[in-house]
Amino acid sequence: MTITGHQLIGSRQVWGSQDNTFHGVDPSTGQKLTLTFSSAGAAEVEQACALAAQAFASYRQTTPDQRADFLEKICVNILALGDELIDHAARETGLPRARLEGERGRTVGQLRLFAATVRKGEWQGVRVDRAIPDRQPLPRSDLRLRHIGIGPVAVFGASNFPLAFSVAGGDTASALAAGCPVVLKAHPAHPATSELVGRAVQQAVADSGLHEGVFSLLAGASIELGGALVADPRIKAVGFTGSRGGGMALMRIAAARPEPIPVFAEMSSINPVILFPGALAARADAIAGQFVASLTMGAGQFCTNPGLVLAVAGPGLDAFMAAATAAVTNAPAATMLTPAIHGMFSKQTAELAGQPAVKQLARGLAPTGPHQAQAALMLVESADFLSDPVWHNEVFGASSVVVRCPDLETVAEVISHLEGQLTATFQLDPSDVETARALVPALEEKVGRILVNGFPTGVEVADAMVHGGPFPATSDSRITSVGTLAIVRFLRPVCYQDFPDALLPDSLRDAALKR
Amino acid sequence: MTITGHQLIGSRQVWGSQDNTFHGVDPSTGQKLTLTFSSAGAAEVEQACALAAQAFASYRQTTPDQRADFLEKICVNILALGDELIDHAARETGLPRARLEGERGRTVGQLRLFAATVRKGEWQGVRVDRAIPDRQPLPRSDLRLRHIGIGPVAVFGASNFPLAFSVAGGDTASALAAGCPVVLKAHPAHPATSELVGRAVQQAVADSGLHEGVFSLLAGASIELGGALVADPRIKAVGFTGSRGGGMALMRIAAARPEPIPVFAEMSSINPVILFPGALAARADAIAGQFVASLTMGAGQFCTNPGLVLAVAGPGLDAFMAAATAAVTNAPAATMLTPAIHGMFSKQTAELAGQPAVKQLARGLAPTGPHQAQAALMLVESADFLSDPVWHNEVFGASSVVVRCPDLETVAEVISHLEGQLTATFQLDPSDVETARALVPALEEKVGRILVNGFPTGVEVADAMVHGGPFPATSDSRITSVGTLAIVRFLRPVCYQDFPDALLPDSLRDAALKR
Known part of the structure; x- marks a missing residue:
């Protein structure tokens, strides 16, 4: 696949509007790599967030099968990148190929686990209180609750897992699984790797017939780019893995918005x-x-x-x-x-x-x-x-x-x-x-x-994993960024009171509850 | 019961260290009521938070039955206040007695529902991934997850529900159910009502043999008191029902702490x-x-x-x-x-x-x-x-x-x-x-x-209720402040990897999982 250095805005590729271009660096030599990458500016943040907001309505209403198929299609497209992906990732990060091959396996395994989680449907957290018409002194209404996606999510690629915690990593997988479009801020340390995976996701969106705004990839070497993304009013939550300073900066921006939003930052730990x-x-x-x-x-x-x-x-x-x-x-x-x-x-x-x-x-x-x-x-x-x-x-x-x-x-x-x-x-x-x-x-x-009697450096992607902890390990001790529980970060509950069965969402209808 | 105007700090009563005293007002006459209330200052915030932090370790490890019994004991003590509670609440709020009697019923019903929820144990959100010793290329560890309380919680009494969203209201009930000590900031509009209910809770703590720091009540007419409470490093979450301006002020204080904490503020809605x-x-x-x-x-x-x-x-x-x-x-x-x-x-x-x-x-x-x-x-x-x-x-x-x-x-x-x-x-x-x-x-x-085909002013306290919504209805669309789902605000997950059965918490042992 050709790496062009463009921003991926929905189904398009756009040369970033910032003047400065940037390059990856081979850390094993200290040399600048040859590929040139454009830098996204305010215009691309605007376009990506507008598309994500447009995509949210249809994407969050995809069926569990549609959404799971999409996640699995991302896996297929990532694997189809073959050695080219490993070559670029190794060159940009200095990580050994075997580690990167393992990390690729972890990345697609993670996407598949979220696909299975979406299909199982427990993430909807359905709760039902049946009506009690003859209760005294007042009847009880019929109440049914499910969870839906919170809205477009900004995800920041991490430097240390160029695949598993980057463009199609755990934050992206859990946000997409929750029904949330993702605007991805690529880590500038592995731009070619990011673009390759970004194109794999972009293609999966098209392959799956989804709204193009379900995924965009923004790249740039400035810290202002990430700040502008978190400040955009259409972004409703943030996933971040990185330094304490970086996470705290995003938390401050998110808290200062007219509408504050949650930042799920995994930051600092000495274990x-x-x-x-x-x-x-x-x-x-x-x-x-x-x-x-x-x-x-x-x-x-x-x-x-x-x-x-x-x-x-x-x-x-x-x-x-x-x-x-x-x-x-x-x-x-x-x-x-x-x-x-x-x-x-x-x-x-x-x-x-x-x-x-x-x-x-x-x-x-x-x-x-x-x-x-x-x-x-x-x-x-x-x-x-x-x-x-x-x-x-x-x-x-x-x-x-x-x-x-x-x-x-x-x-x-x-x-x-x-x-x-x-x-x-x-x-x-x-x-x-x-x-x-x-x-x-x-x-x-x-x-x-x-x-x-183990050591902490293996983090299993599983239902019972917690990769989180009290501050400053993370910004919010109530969540995990690894494992299927990570999906709850991007969900919110909605209650339907006394709805006629025909007006309820499928998962709350009588027929679905009887199954 | 005698109303003295003291702060309730753990098992003690303390005259607030601020110079200014304050009074309730009968809104039906505009007249100051006769009882005088002291104002808490930095010293009482310090004492209450220190006690809450000390109490957390033992309180969060109470058994479900112990915690549920405690919540039910609060109900008994509130009901034992009898007409005196209704008299004071009616005088301080102008609300009709019938409404306040109904609200008292709602308040104890809410506490009992949380007691039942604690006993059922589903709030622990147990998840288990069994070991797979022969998995290739690496074995899978045994992973078990449960949720525990987040730590001491600051709760702000609301003006419009002097019982159901005040001292022993929904936020307090859900925080105590989650295993979190509560430091309650009483609403200055109903100080006598607050003190009466506060003494009922204080007595329930003693009756139940719990650490005195499980509950303290701070009163005062200044807005600085609430800010100091939210800023205290031992407070780990905040529950608030009130105005948009008030909620946003607390959110800003919480976000500016060296360790930011979540604020669950229910604020503004036109429905x-x-x-x-x-x-x-x-x-x-x-x-x-x-x-x-x-x-x-x-x-x-x-x-x-x-x-x-x-x-x-x-x-x-x-x-x-x-x-x-x-x-x-x-x-x-x-x-x-x-x-x-x-x-x-x-x-x-x-x-x-x-x-x-x-x-x-x-x-x-x-x-x-x-x-x-x-x-x-x-x-x-x-x-x-x-x-x-x-x-x-x-x-x-x-x-x-x-x-x-x-x-x-x-x-x-x-x-x-x-x-x-x-x-x-x-x-x-x-x-x-x-x-x-x-x-x-x-x-x-x-x-x-x-x-x-209903009207929104009845909010059922039930499993499937959502009393929440996107900003500015609340500070965090991912939660509800009414109904049993409210407990998740004050819980965080902990994972136990490859623990010998004897070292696991009771709810994660093999014997408990088989039940």
Whole structure:
């Protein structure tokens, strides 16, 4: 497929109205890539949002089968892009091809899971209160409730999952599944990848006979573009995965609108891992190996990267640190997604390493090319951790801090001082269960997902997944951005009172309720 | 029970630290009532929020039976207040005793319905994905999800329902049902009523052996008090029913916090009633009678008051207007809740009556005392309605505007220009169903509840009720503030991955899932 650098506005392609063009960068060389991309401006935001608003009425009323077929058609079209998609994504992100192939599988699997969810229909959340005509003192009306789409949604592609959390990623899939048109703000770090997937979605809209406004793709390197999109009165909700600063900026814009709208931003998490004494005594080396694999996976560029280790001082923790130090020391440097991300990683790890309270346990192997991150493992004592907020900041990349605690009470105290997190992880053996039990309530109030004897970097796309958590992990602890529950972000309830059966939507008619 | 004018902070009563005391006002006389109430300041906000945060850990982990028993104990204690409660409420609000007795019934019915909802347990929203150990290429973990309370909630008592949307009203009931402690900001228009109900809740907390911080009541006449409460970092969500200006002010404070929190504000709605030709031809007089009864009920002081009538010009509409004019002309003036509300009603109805485009159809009977509202019915042509935003503002009270349209297409056009609403109502006969069908989709996107052949002022407390709607009807179209679905506002999901059964919360253990 030809990549042209145009904006995709409904069924058309339009050269962006902003003067500045932009290019992807190959982070493994630092070189600008050759393709030129146009930058969308106010005119394209206007056109895309107008089309999305027009499309909403018909799109939200598609049947479950029509909508599910459309989601599945997107999968077909993405897979039909073949190696070209992987080639561009690898070049633009520095991610290994195998990772990207896996991510493509995750992306289409996610779309198919939402297609199945749409077909099952439980997302409509149907509730019925039958009339009670002879109730005293007043009769009860017949009340029937279903959920419908909230309206056009602005979705921001994430840098770290150029497929699974980008153009046709989880936010797009759940918004489309909910019956909401999507105006996609592509991440400027992977413009060719974005355009390819955008064209696959655009083609699926046409293939499915839907209103062209169901999907538009806007690209541009300026931050003003995203702000203008969130400010557009036709946009009714926002999905975002990225930095705390970026998410907060969008939240401020959304809150300042004449009509404020919800922003579902997944932002910042350091994902504590708690190592219990029994587990450390039994298998410190194995835990260390798995931990470092999780830490360095994808150059550490996961929202769920384990950036914090909590444990009680002792021989078990010493053994863990020795094994983890050896593993990190031998970890190859890995190309980061963008020069900017690499710059921030280098700055933050240097800042932490310069703290008087820190002991640097290990750095990974030296870089062999530009923008490669050297993994980092540090040690601080719990008292120092508690006294300096610098340790609570997310470092995006393969950097983790072991917090050595004198006792389990201090572990609990450290937990109580943490901000909201996406995950917390227990490494425990049967002998640790009662100790762990005491920490569960505090963690439930801090995190969206608690794992036992795993590592947080795998986020299953499933019905019971929560990829969310209290602020600043996300902007709204009441939601998840991964898994089928993500659809509720984009739905709102409507009640029909005393409707004649013939006037009710299909899913609320007597015949449908009897099924 | 003695009313002392104290703040209720956990189990204690505390004289508010602000210098200024305040009094209720009898709106039927305009006289200050004799009881003196203290004003809470920063110290009481601090104490109440600190206690609420302490109480959260134990309260959210109460069993469903414990929590339901507590809600039912609140009912017992409210009913035990007997006539004293009704006496004070009638004096402070000017509402008739029969209305207040009905509202008390609604209030305890609401608490009991939430108690039953808590016992049923579906609010936990349990989801389970079983492990698939032999899945290729990677095994699937065991994932189990439940919802828990979001944390301490600030609830603002509403002026227009001194019982059902005040201290132990719908927001409090749903937050307590969700496992969230409540810090209640009492409405200054009914301080004695608030203190009585607050003491009933405080006593129920003690009777139930719960942490005292589960409930506190703050009173004060300043708007700074509510702002300080919403700004407190321990508050995790806000429930509010009131004016658009008040709701927006709280939304701005919540969004500007270092940790922004959701505000569930139910604010402003003019509740269009659409009269179809068949219904008008068959029963214009009957519709007019029911309409005026709904319009003037409770001096028109309902969020769902029918402030707008849409119909096509013709003999049917003429007959409706004649009958409605006669009924409004004979409607007694009624005391409004507060002097300020009456002042605003008078100002707004005068402003509308002074519009060059308006024809005043009727005013109700002249006042016989202070702060009595004279019902108002006006007529504007659709073209004038569409050209002036003044017609879109809520008038809180018994004022309604008939918008005469040349044809049904214009009715649709008027609907498309409306802001978000709580309700829309159809008056239709079988011959109108196909005409009405064409309007349903546009209304679904504008309102939370659509009624057929009823009037919107009755809001059933039920599973399928939606008392919500797009902005500015509420701050968040994805929720309802009446009915059992209101509980989801105060819940967030937590996922447990690969937990040993013994470490799981009870509701997610194998034994519970098999039941």
